[in-house]
Amino acid sequence: xxxxxxxxxxxxxxxxxxxxxxxxxxxxxxxxxxxxxxxxxxxxxxxxxxxxxxxxxxxxxxxxxxxxxxxxxxxxxxxxxxxxxxxxxxxxxxxxxxxxxxxxxxxxxxxxxxxxxxxxxxxxxxxxxxxxxxxxxxxxxxxxxxxxxxxxxxxxxxxxxxxxxxxxxxxxxxxxxxxxxxxxxxxxxxxxxxxxxxxxxxxxxxxxxxxxxxxxxxxxxxxxxxxxxxxxxxxxxxxxxxxxxxxxxxxxxxxxxxxxxxxxxxxxxxxxxxxxxxxxxxxxxxxxxxxxxxxxxxxxxxxxxxxxxxxxxxxxxxxxxxxxxxxxxxxxxxxxxxxxxxxxxxxxxxxxxxxxxxxxxxxxxxxxxxxxxxxxxxxxxxxxxxxxxxxxxxxxxxxxxxxxxxxxxxxxxxxxxxxxxxxxxxxxxxxxxxxxxxxxxxxxxxxxxxxxxxxxxxx
Amino acid sequence: xxxxxxxxxxxxxxxxxxxxxxxxxxxxxxxxxxxxxxxxxxxxxxxxxxxxxxxxxxxxxxxxxxxxxxxxxxxxxxxxxxxxxxxxxxxxxxxxxxxxxxxxxxxxxxxxxxxxxxxxxx
Numbered sequence: 072x073x074x075x076x077x078x079x080x081x082x083x084x085x086x087x088x089x090x091x092x093x094x095x096x097x098x099x100x101x102x103x104x105x106x107x108x109x110x111x112x113x114x115x116x117x118x119x120x121x122x123x124x125x126x127x128x129x130x131x132x133x134x135x136x137x138x139x140x141x142x143x144x145x146x147x148x149x150x151x152x153x154x155x156x157x158x159x160x161x162x163x164x165x166x167x168x169x170x171x172x173x174x175x176x177x178x179x180x181x182x183x184x185x186x187x188x189x190x191x192x193x194x195x196x197x198x199x200x201x202x203x204x205x206x207x208x209x210x211x212x213x214x215x216x217x218x219x220x221x222x223x224x225x226x227x228x229x230x231x232x233x234x235x236x237x238x239x240x241x242x243x244x245x246x247x248x249x250x251x252x253x254x255x256x257x258x259x260x261x262x263x264x265x266x267x268x269x270x271x272x273x274x275x276x277x278x279x280x281x282x283x284x285x286x287x288x289x290x291x292x293x294x295x296x297x298x299x300x301x302x303x304x305x306x307x308x309x310x311x312x313x314x315x316x317x318x319x320x321x322x323x324x325x326x327x328x329x330x331x332x333x334x335x336x337x338x339x340x341x342x343x344x345x346x347x348x349x350x351x352x353x354x355x356x357x358x359x360x361x362x363x364x365x366x367x368x369x370x371x372x373x374x375x376x377x378x379x380x381x382x383x384x385x386x387x388x389x390x391x392x393x394x395x396x397x398x399x400x401x402x403x404x405x406x407x408x409x410x411x412x413x414x415x416x417x418x419x420x421x422x423x424x425x426x427x428x429x430x431x432x433x434x435x436x437x438x439x440x441x442x443x444x445x446x447x448x449x450x451x452x453x454x455x456x457x458x459x460x461x462x463x464x465x466x467x468x469x470x471x472x473x474x475x476x477x478x479x480x481x482x483x484x485x486x487x488x489x490x491x492x493x494x495x496x497x498x499x500x501x502x503x504x505x506x507x508x509x510x511x512x513x514x515x516x517x518x519x520x521x522x523x524x525x526x527x528x529x530x
Numbered sequence: 531x532x533x534x535x536x537x538x539x540x541x542x543x544x545x546x547x548x549x550x551x552x553x554x555x556x557x558x559x560x561x562x563x564x565x566x567x568x569x570x571x572x573x574x575x576x577x578x579x580x581x582x583x584x585x586x587x588x589x590x591x592x593x594x595x596x597x598x599x600x601x602x603x604x605x606x607x608x609x610x611x612x613x614x615x616x617x618x619x620x621x622x623x624x625x626x627x628x629x630x631x632x633x634x635x636x637x638x639x640x641x642x643x644x645x646x647x648x649x650x651x652x
Contacts, residue, residue, distance in 0.1 A: 365641050382584065439540050439587070442636035447563035447590040457639040496583040
């Protein structure tokens with residue numbers, strides 16, 4: 072048997088010291104590790120040196136929630152260095168320990184014949200998966216775990232070499248949460264399947280529902296229009312008939328902050344082992360057809376569109392609900408209207424980028440229905456019956472695929488194959504289904520030639 | 531023949547439903563396909579912190595019947611198994627016997643057109 076040291080290896084950003092916290096273990100002493108398994112993580116910080124470039128520091132929006140997952144390149148029994156972790160704040164704050172390439176956090180015990188080819192036991196025996204979360208507000212602090220906290224965007228990136236970093240953005244409703252973040256640790260499923268260099272980004276729908284109309288508005292909104300929205304919201308709530316509560320202010324701040332961002336056009340700093348790179352706008356984005364409601368809110372004066380889940384709005388304060396009732400009208404949307412929104416979004420995206428659009432379709436059947444005839448229901452049926460509307464939406468998506476080169480992530484077919492127990496309410500999917508959706512997305516990305524998402528060599 | 535309509539367990543997790551609308555009045559003679567009630571099933575109590583599934587359903591009759599008694603009204607929350615209405619095949623039949631079976635109905639998921647807090651539709 073031999074002991075292979077788990078060595079950090081290089082991680083350098085010109086002009087900055089990379090500082091880390093103590094190690095926080097994801098696996099117990101003696102754990103039987105697989106090749107490529109995430110076994111530990113640290114918090115990171117980029118501390119400027121005298122030679123730091125002028126201007127904004129990288130990670131200005133994510134500095135407090137910047138971490139690295141550490142994956143062993145060698146399978147075997149884990150032996151943790153006794154001084155790698157000291158617990159408490161030492162392991163949460165990246166304050167005291169500069170990243171040293173030769174530092175060893177532990178060992179993996181294995182037979183020499185079991186070491187994967189190409190792994191140099193004297194070199195970098197840990198693979199890095201870097202992650203960052205952008206807090207909704209800097210005071211929403213939760214450093215209790217790996218990528219914990221209240222974030223309006225989380226992302227992970229990895230890979231080596233000089234190739235550009237391919238970026239996939241998940242920008243749908245909660246059905247994408249498990250697909251993109253996966254089971255614990257966050258993004259580990261993508262990391263295990265994709266060679267890189269790649270980045271996976273997830274924007275949650277905690278407050279804003281990313282239907283096509285809202286996303287298209289985000290892409291085309293100017294700075295002046297954004298400022299007008301901010302000023303109008305502040306004035307309307309502060310001077311409205313209902314005195315805002317703290318809950319009102321927190322809700323509307325999160326909502327407007329999300330509305331005025333544009334995840335489809337954001338570029339991200341991506342420190343790699345070789346140095347700091349910048350990933351371009353997403354190479355592919357996955358949207359959700361389940362984000363498209365039968366009606367949407369439109370601001371009466373400024374015309375911008377807004378959508379929240381009804382249960383979130385019910386939890387908002389009284390001033391927010393009053394603001395919505397005063398300043399917005401509810402606009403009914405047919406399937407044709409939604410199709411127009413998607414076409415406008417696709418055209419807008421293509422004006423500026425080569426981002427591939429993928430859309431998860433919706434489950435077209437319902438296990439709760441028992442009717443045998445459509446005769447009792449009002450026409451048009453798509454406005455009345457959820458299952459008919461779902462079928463019409465899915466058909467619209469096929470038209471869109473043909474006209475605008477949109478790829479369909481066939482949620483409906485996958486659910487049919489796996490069975491209703493994996494998608495009981497049409498939205499909240501099982502881990503098995505989430506894994507199948509990830510495979511389907513990767514299949515589409517590879518078919519479209521999106522760089523960075525090739526499969527890892529078998530380990 | 532007397533027929534009962536009780537709230538079925540539409541979703542395996544549901545314990546109750548809120549009556550959103552009642553379409554016929556007592557005494558109405560209903561043809562096949564006539565609307566009965568609209569229901570809202572809210573599973574928030576099962577997953578309070580997560581995205582709670584709220585579904586809307588419509589029950590319609592699948593056989594001719596006369597509505598004799600309504601036991602529910604809009605906004606009532608009724609438990610699974612609660613009597614919704616009593617029907618008879620003969621509009622003049624006495625109501626002093628037990629129903630012989632459940633009324634045959636069809637159930638479909640329907641769309642809620644506008645949220646209660648909106649400023650109105652277009």
